[in-house]
Amino acid sequence: MxxxxxxxxxxxxxxxxxxxxxxxxxxxxxxxxxxxxxxxxxxxxxxxxxxxxxxxxxxxxxxxxxxxxxxxxxxxGPSAYRVLPIYLAIDTSWTMNVDIMDRINEELAELRLTMLREPRLCEICHVSVLTFDDTARVALPLTDVSRVTMPPLHADGRGTAYGPLFELLRTTIAADLYDLMRSGRRPYRPAVFFLSDGQPTDDDRAWRARHSALTDPRGFHGAPHVVAFGFGEATAATIRAVGTLRAYRRPAAEITSFMDVLLTSLLHSTRRAGPGDDPFELDDDAPPGWERLPDAPPEEDA
The missing domain is CATH 3.10.20 (Ubiquitin-like (UB roll))
Structure with a gap:
């Protein structure tokens, strides 16, 4: 046989x-x-x-x-039932203080409620939450929006290691795509929303190699778009290196409107979703309070 x-x-x-x-x-x-x-x-x-x-x-x-x-x-062949996998990668190192994490938890809860009010998002989007500090973990496995319960996040990690996050994203996305297709669903290209207030504490070459292994479509069939947000001590050069599709930065320790970009992009993307495999779309304008970093990596930190 x-x-x-x-x-x-x-x-x-x-x-x-x-x-x-x-x-x-x-x-x-x-x-x-x-x-x-x-x-x-x-x-x-x-x-x-x-x-x-x-x-x-x-x-x-x-x-x-x-x-x-x-x-x-x-x-x-593939199923006609389409899914847009979305991954939120949130820094939970100790520098993300209580006030910041409280705001993030509030925005996550509001994100869930807003998505539930949008039938198109409920129909297409699946959401996962990953956290990282000195290590990385899946706080919320990829879940249909209609069934999502956002986990409370706490900033109690010691370091801000990027490498373990990118490695975990690669293995998690690969497994999620396999499981989606096995259940008869056809995923669009995934998107990752990355948020950090600090410089990576792990080896520079090591985390960049893991980032490349995650985002290079020539080597990884599930290579996602990455939209990166950095504030506080996270430099423009670093955040730009993380964001493959778009990167934003603000100097203040404030994350207001971070989720606005996610919601706006998801609404635009799901409305234009069709037979292609990459409907993801972002507005050209930066969200209020954030600076959109240039598409080409800057030579020096801003």
Whole structure:
């Protein structure tokens, strides 16, 4: 049966089932995003009869794959049910004092209520919250907006390590995309909203390498957009390096209107969401009190 046949001999069947041209070259990936050796069988690669793999067409430039072929020895294309995965990455180091964290918790609660009032957001958006300090953790797994209960966040961490966050985001996004597709849903390209008031306390080369592994679509099929917000001691150069789509900074220890950008972008994005895989959109203007950083990384900190 197909599970024990060398995968390379099934290429034409896979391409036909997911709508690729017969000559198309593609990569198969496991739940964690790692590629599958097509010289062996699905059984030898550890994919069981109920397993699912992702199919990513090569040579079409940066894109977000949406097809999955392997389930109960059959191949099938993507579902029409679309999901926009949103990840909030919040600094919880001790410098994010009680007043700041109280404000963040208030904004998270208001974000939930506002999203619940918007049918389109409830229909498409799934939300996850990650926190980071000297380590990183998932405070809220990716959840349908209609079922979200925002966790209370506390600033009690010691450091402000960026690397563990970017590594956790990569593994979490890969697993979430796999699970969404397995449940018959078709995800859009994810988006990460990053907020920090400090410079990274981990090695500069190390966190930048993990950031690249997360955001480079040539190496990670689930590479998200990253919108970065920095204030306090977080420098313009650092925040610009984090934000792949947009970066904002303000010198004061104040995060008012941080969630405004998220809500506005989600509303615009879900309204224009269609058959493509990347509907995410941001306003050109910076939110009140924030400075939009230039698209090219500055040579010196502002």
């Amino acid at each position: 197909a599970q024990h046949v060398r995968i390379s001999t099934l290429r034409a069947e896979i391409a036909r089932a997911v709508g690729f041209p017969p000559e198309a070259k593609f990569t198969l990936r496991k739940r964690d995003g790692s590629p599958i050796d097509q010289r062996i069988s699905f059984a030898e690669s550890g994919i069981g009869r109920d397993g699912i793999v992702l199919v990513e067409q090569n040579g079409t430039g940066p894109h977000f794959p949406t097809n999955l072929p392997w389930r109960r020895n059959t191949f099938r």
